[in-house]
Amino acid sequence: MCGFVVLLNRSAPHRPSSHPDLCTALAHRGPDASGHLDLDGGNWHAELHFRRLAIVDLDPRSDQPFGSPERGVLVYNGEIYNAPHLREVLRKRHVRFTTAGDTEVLYELLLQPDAPRLLDQMDGMFAFALLLPDGELRYGRDRLGIKPLYEAVDTMGRTVALASEIEPLRAAGLAGDADPVAVAQGAMFLWTPPPRTGWQRVRAVPIGTVLSRRATGCDPASPWWRAGAATPPEDIGTAVRESVARQVRADVTVGLLLSGGLDSSWLGVEMIRDGFAGPALAARPRNAAATTEPFEDDAPYAARVARRLGLPLTWVDLDVDVLRLIPELVTTMEVPFGDPAAVTLMQLSRAASGEATVLLSGLGVEELFLGYERYQAVLLLQRLPAWARPALGATTVIPGPRRYRGRADKFGRLLQLGPRDWSWATQAYYSGREWAALSPLVGLDAVTGRHRAVAGAVLDAGGTALAALAECDRRLFLPGLNLLYGDRASMRASVELRVPFLGEPVVAAALGTVAEEQLRLGDGKALFRAAAVAAGVPEFVARRPKTGFGAPVRSLLREHGGRLWTEVRRSPLFDDVFDRRTADRLVAEHVQGRRDRGLAVFGLFCAAVWWERNAVGGPGRTADVLSGYETAPVR
Numbered sequence: 046m047c048g049f050v051v052l053l054n055r056s057a058p059h060r061p062s063s064h065p066d067l068c069t070a071l072a073h074r075g076p077d078a079s080g081h082l083d084l085d086g087g088n089w090h091a092e093l094h095f096r097r098l099a100i101v102d103l104d105p106r107s108d109q110p111f112g113s114p115e116r117g118v119l120v121y122n123g124e125i126y127n128a129p130h131l132r133e134v135l136r137k138r139h140v141r142f143t144t145a146g147d148t149e150v151l152y153e154l155l156l157q158p159d160a161p162r163l164l165d166q167m168d169g170m171f172a173f174a175l176l177l178p179d180g181e182l183r184y185g186r187d188r189l190g191i192k193p194l195y196e197a198v199d200t201m202g203r204t205v206a207l208a209s210e211i212e213p214l215r216a217a218g219l220a221g222d223a224d225p226v227a228v229a230q231g232a233m234f235l236w237t238p239p240p241r242t243g244w245q246r247v248r249a250v251p252i253g254t255v256l257s258r259r260a261t262g263c264d265p266a267s268p269w270w271r272a273g274a275a276t277p278p279e280d281i282g283t284a285v286r287e288s289v290a291r292q293v294r295a296d297v298t299v300g301l302l303l304s305g306g307l308d309s310s311w312l313g314v315e316m317i318r319d320g321f322a323g324p325a326l327a328a329r330p331r332n333a334a335a336t337t338e339p340f341e342d343d344a345p346y347a348a349r350v351a352r353r354l355g356l357p358l359t360w361v362d363l364d365v366d367v368l369r370l371i372p373e374l375v376t377t378m379e380v381p382f383g384d385p386a387a388v389t390l391m392q393l394s395r396a397a398s399g400e401a402t403v404l405l406s407g408l409g410v411e412e413l414f415l416g417y418e419r420y421q422a423v424l425l426l427q428r429l430p431a432w433a434r435p436a437l438g439a440t441t442v443i444p445g446p447r448r449y450r451g452r453a454d455k456f457g458r459l460l461q462l463g464p465r466d467w468s469w470a471t472q473a474y475y476s477g478r479e480w481a482a483l484s485p486l487v488g489l490d491a492v493t494g495r496h497r498a499v500a501g502a503v504l505d506a507g508g509t510a511l512a513a514l515a516e517c518d519r520r521l522f523l524p525g526l527n528l529l530y531g532d533r534a535s536m537r538a539s540v541e542l543r544v545p546f547l548g549e550p551v552v553a554a555a556l557g558t559v560a561e562e563q564l565r566l567g568d569g570k571a572l573f574r575a576a577a578v579a580a581g582v583p584e585f586v587a588r589r590p591k592t593g594f595g596a597p598v599r600s601l602l603r604e605h606g607g608r609l610w611t612e613v614r615r616s617p618l619f620d621d622v623f624d625r626r627t628a629d630r631l632v633a634e635h636v637q638g639r640r641d642r643g644l645a646v647f648g649l650f651c652a653a654v655w656w657e658r659n660a661v662g663g664p665g666r667t668a669d670v671l672s673g674y675e676t677a678p679v680r
């Protein structure tokens with residue numbers, strides 16, 4: 046796991062590097078080694094900057110940039126889990142290796158005449174850039190976008206830059222202005238749908254794709270490889286066992302994030318089979334009085350699972366006052382973002398850094414095996430006749446208990462929308478009418494267009510609404526939210542996060558099953574759950590309610606949101622993008638207990654910090670207010 050920056054100038058004569066410190070902003074991604082290389086091709090010039098976090102083959106011979114100007118030079122971030130198999134495939138072609146690492150395997154594979162076909166055989170998480178002797182630049186990402194990669198092009202189209210994070214592109218002066226559409230999306234969804242990033246000239250490189258650019262001319266990038274169909278599917282249990290066995294291997298200490306939920310418990314079962322003896326880390330709130338929302342079940346279940354598996358458990362006491370941590374969250378995520386779950390992983394990763402360099406996580410199961418409640422909602426919706434939905438939506442009665450009111454309200458809105466809109470509306474924190482009042486400058490179509498395009502392509506091809514939602518989640522939600530914060534939170538602490546449930550064997554098992562067969566009403570990810578029990582996950586885990594990472598956002602905002610809002614509302618965000626009076630009403634609804642708006646308000650706080658830092662400039666007044674406030678005990 047590493048970080049890199051590449052700049053390719055298509056019209057520059059030979060000159061020394063003008064950006065010698067671009068990778069300084071990525072030092073957390075690679076504290077073990079650094080590298081830099083300048084290359085000239087007569088009418089082009091390239092710079093490759095690299096930082097290494099050594100995980101496999103700690104020998105300096107595996108440092109990067111890797112290769113030679115005569116054959117090509119590679120910079121690469123990630124891990125190739127089936128590198129031993131691919132090494133043997135290449136050896137049969139008389140390739141000679143000088144290292145024991147996966148970097149050289151990827152390098153030699155990319156230089157093969159049938160490299161695109163070989164990439165389809167690769168199991169790993171990766172983002173790479175390969176510069177060939179003629180100035181052709183090939184770069185891309187793994188099938189699901191586990192590893193990040195960003196691209197920026199200057200206004201003249203002469204300089205192309207790639208980076209593992211956005212900050213180096215800003216330092217090079219290539220990011221452009223802040224993008225109000227992305228900021229609006231961050232408030233609507235609490236994450237930014239790719240390829241938007243928050244800056245008008247920076248785009249996320251497409252997932253499951255390798256692009257090619259030529260040093261000469263100003264032609265746009267063209268596809269060189271697209272991920273093909275996953276390998277023939279195995280049963281889920283066999284696929285999980287194989288994926289965990291591959292990903293538990295490393296030349297450094299490997300740990301487990303254990304929540305006591307279904308996914309992490311299954312990882313623990315399989316890791317024990319491979320001889321794992323710890324460390325296993327679990328979260329609990331530092332202030333026991335603040336456990337009413339996120340941690341009411343996780344800590345006892347984690348302790349019980351650890352006892353069952355015979356694992357020593359390391360507790361991480363979390364600061365659950367996420368309001369004070371918003372400025373750090375905004376800095377770490379880079380893109381407009383507002384999911385408080387990331388704060389938990391940031392703290393877990395920091396605590397783990399002294400005990401393990403690699404952590405295994407259960408991220409990705411909900412999206413592959415359809416575990417979220419929204420899948421059951423859409424499964425029910427598509428069973429209802431189209432003519433009946435609007436009438437049912439107009440007569441939906443919201444039940445009394447507050448815990449059900451938000452779900453019923455959202456389902457009522459879904460009944461009045463069509464299948465093309467369900468993909469965004471199931472994830473939105475505002476209705477269309479609310480959005481029109483809050484965001485008069487950035488309309489609903491601009492914010493939801495990416496969801497509608499992905500879902501529409503599936504529906505137009507004859508797919509079901511559930512299949513369209515699942516595709517949206519795999520292409521947008523998974524890389525734009527969970528995988529993004531998984532990478533940023535862990536790498537900020539110089540820890541590699543691995544996600545075995547997104548290994549190629551498991552992906553094949555998931556995608557080889559029709560969406561409607563993955564779940565039942567009242568039983569999300571039903572096939573996965575049954576396979577987990579068959580593999581040895583205890584029934585008390587398989588049937589526990591889903592809680593997940595989180596923080597007491599709602600209660601914190603009811604307690605402190607009113608006085609904080611008097612300062613946050615003064616942010617220029619409510620002059621430039623959002624309507625201040627509408628935001629006042631939304632915040633008041635939550636603070637006064639009339640409606641649960643906690644996550645939406647949290648998103649507005651995050652957006653205000655982001656806008657002040659990146660559109661206005663400087664640390665921002667809102668960040669100072671949030672960082673410095675003092676809390677009383679949450680009631």
